[in-house]
Amino acid sequence: MGLGKTIQTIAFVQSAMARISPVIIVVPLSLLMNWMDEFQKFAPNIKVAAFHGTKEERNNQKLLMPNVLITTFETVLKETEYFESIKWKYLVVDVN
Numbered sequence: 001m002g003l004g005k006t007i008q009t010i011a012f013v014q015s016a017m018a019r020i021s022p023v024i025i026v027v028p029l030s031l032l033m034n035w036m037d038e039f040q041k042f043a044p045n046i047k048v049a050a051f052h053g054t055k056e057e058r059n060n061q062k063l064l065m066p067n068v069l070i071t072t073f074e075t076v077l078k079e080t081e082y083f084e085s086i087k088w089k090y091l092v093v094d095v096n
Helices: 005-015 029-042 055-061 073-078 080-084
Strands: 023-027 048-051 068-072 090-093
Touching: 005 029, 023 029, 023 073, 029 048, 029 068, 048 055, 055 073, 068 073, 073 080
Parallel strands: 023 068, 023 090, 048 068
Antiparallel strands: none
């Protein structure tokens, strides 16, 4: 049964967006698109991007700087240097 943690997190991010951007959300691959869909549904005004894919796709995604970046645990391990170069305000980890 869902407890609404995703929606609560989105509501928090939306209410504090002026102070907390950028935010990184690390999720299992199986939940990546769910998080993207929920942001689109409940906070369409927030600039959100999924950071995932092949090395070339990830390199293209590095050019974007959304308010919220959603990625997977595996991608964080592959792109450690990139993630360390950004001064994240918040880190959200969804372990399902």
